Amino acid sequence: MDVVAAKQIGAGLATIAFVGSGIGIGVVFGNYISGALRNPGAASSQFTNLYIGYALCELQGLFGLLIALILLFT
Amino acid sequence: MAINPMEQFEVKPLIPIHVGGYDISFTNQALWMVLVVISLSLFLTLAVSKGRIVPTRAQSLAELSYEFVGGMIDMTAGPKGLKYFPLIFTIFMFVLFCNGFGLLPIAFTVTSQIAITFALTMLVILTVIVTGFFRHGLGFFKLFVPNAPLAIKIFLVPLEIISFCARPMSLSMRLFANMLAGHTMLKVMAGFVIALGTAGGAYTFLAAAPEALIVGLTALEFLVAFLQAYVFAILSCIYLSEALHLHDNH
Numbered sequence: 595m596d597v598v599a600a601k602q603i604g605a606g607l608a609t610i611a612f613v614g615s616g617i618g619i620g621v622v623f624g625n626y627i628s629g630a631l632r633n634p635g636a637a638s639s640q641f642t643n644l645y646i647g648y649a650l651c652e653l654q655g656l657f658g659l660l661i662a663l664i665l666l667f668t
Numbered sequence: 669m670a671i672n673p674m675e676q677f678e679v680k681p682l683i684p685i686h687v688g689g690y691d692i693s694f695t696n697q698a699l700w701m702v703l704v705v706i707s708l709s710l711f712l713t714l715a716v717s718k719g720r721i722v723p724t725r726a727q728s729l730a731e732l733s734y735e736f737v738g739g740m741i742d743m744t745a746g747p748k749g750l751k752y753f754p755l756i757f758t759i760f761m762f763v764l765f766c767n768g769f770g771l772l773p774i775a776f777t778v779t780s781q782i783a784i785t786f787a788l789t790m791l792v793i794l795t796v797i798v799t800g801f802f803r804h805g806l807g808f809f810k811l812f813v814p815n816a817p818l819a820i821k822i823f824l825v826p827l828e829i830i831s832f833c834a835r836p837m838s839l840s841m842r843l844f845a846n847m848l849a850g851h852t853m854l855k856v857m858a859g860f861v862i863a864l865g866t867a868g869g870a871y872t873f874l875a876a877a878p879e880a881l882i883v884g885l886t887a888l889e890f891l892v893a894f895l896q897a898y899v900f901a902i903l904s905c906i907y908l909s910e911a912l913h914l915h916d917n918h
Contacts, residue, residue, distance in 0.1 A: 652846075
């Protein structure tokens with residue numbers, strides 16, 4: 595197979611990383627909301643943890659994007 | 669018509685300067701950074717220069733951001749962390765304004781360059797390392813040894829070391845990739861509008877759909893711009909807090 599074509603396919607495959615990222619963010623926010631509905635008083639104190647969890651999940655997807663960019667532009 | 673969505677991230681020299689073989693030209697990136705710093709300084713100085721008891725809108729905005737960052741440091745790093753308020757506040761406001769300015773239609777997004785985000789990250793990480801060694805001496809290495817039974821410690825110590833070494837990359841990557849992905853998405857949508865709008869016939873009306881999507885996505889980008897500045901600042905706080913307190917709770 596042509597190297598350029600293989601790189602393009604690889605870049606496309608690398609974006610699959612966002613599947614995991616999406617699931618992770620869904621779990622983080624879903625659990626936060628279900629927890630916040632059970633105990634609204636404690637919800638605001640966990641706001642920081644919510645966004646740390648969100649940031650960590652999102653990062654895993656962004657690593658896939660990084661690999662795609664490296665494949666496309668180097 | 670080929671529209672390259674990555675073209676917006678090109679660094680173009682505005683005033684070429686070459687000193688001793690090094691290219692230190694004044695680029696569009698430098699121009700936007702200067703604009704960000706000037707507007708940020710003007711906003712923060714002019715808003716509180718009068719110091720009214722009943723604040724104006726600008727003054728309450730400045731006070732709000734000050735208290736927001738102050739509360740964030742107090743919550744994550746405790747009272748000891750407030751010594752690092754100037755650093756965190758500067759980083760937060762700089763990243764926030766860079767992200768915000770990047771959303772102006774003709775603007776260059778400074779934080780979409782990994783050189784900028786990595787430089788900001790190194791500032792934080794070096795502060796963490798210097799603070800850690802300054803406060804704890806060689807005891808700073810205890811950061812890599814969590815409280816756990818010995819059998820688990822053997823596995824956890826390499827993991828902690830890897831996690832510490834990956835931090836500069838992850839912190840800079842997050843901000844850079846978010847800005848890059850968001851702005852690329854906006855430009856790709858704009859490309860759809862142009863392609864449909866120039867296709868002629870009934871397609872012209874269909875161009876309204878991606879156009880409406882751009883409006884929604886721009887609103888989302890404003891949220892992301894704030895959120896990434898917040899996440900960057902809060903993770904810096906957490907890293908600083910670890911260097912200040914090691915593993916004991918504050």
